[in-house]
Amino acid sequence: MKILILNGPNLARLDLREKSYYGNLDYKQLTDAITAKAGELGISIEIKQSDSESELISWIHDAADKKQPLIINPAAFTHYSYAIRDAISMLKAPAIEVHLSNPLSREEFRHTSVVSGVVQGTIAGFGVESYTLALIAMQNLVQ
Numbered sequence: 657m658k659i660l661i662l663n664g665p666n667l668a669r670l671d672l673r674e675k676s677y678y679g680n681l682d683y684k685q686l687t688d689a690i691t692a693k694a695g696e697l698g699i700s701i702e703i704k705q706s707d708s709e710s711e712l713i714s715w716i717h718d719a720a721d722k723k724q725p726l727i728i729n730p731a732a733f734t735h736y737s738y739a740i741r742d743a744i745s746m747l748k749a750p751a752i753e754v755h756l757s758n759p760l761s762r763e764e765f766r767h768t769s770v771v772s773g774v775v776q777g778t779i780a781g782f783g784v785e786s787y788t789l790a791l792i793a794m795q796n797l798v799q
């Protein structure tokens with residue numbers, strides 16, 4: 657079973673974002689590091705990114721239909737998308753929320769995650785490692 661990894665808006669332009677939160681990482685480096693770790697762990701993954709709430713929701717629907725595990729960085733949608741929360745609630749397999757930065761140490765509007773309540777757990781603040789830790793956690797959850 658492939659683990660689906662979804663990345664939300666503005667993550668494909670990481671190289672242009674605040675260096676103090678995202679470092680010098682670009683999106684390709686992020687996906688390459690996730691792919692390398694998945695290979696090391698012997699996990700099969702599929703990584704997708706969209707700036708569109710509707711596209712992310714349709715991918716989550718597909719994961720629900722396929723009973724596919726999900727690792728998701730909903731990016732800014734984390735803080736206000738009840739639609740993404742409701743879609744995640746439909747999943748039959750585990751879901752993990754990840755963030756590169758630690759939203760709780762940033763602006764107040766980032767202190768709320770509307771998706772945290774419908775995932776198995778959240779890993780935030782470790783950069784690329786948030787994703788690789790999530791892969792390890794997911795491997796244990798689905799074993």
Ligand code: DQA
Nearest residue numbers: 729731732755756757759766
């Ligand atoms: C983010 C944190 C969000 O608050 C922000 O809107 C992002 C990225 C992160 O990975 O640190 O786009 O999800």
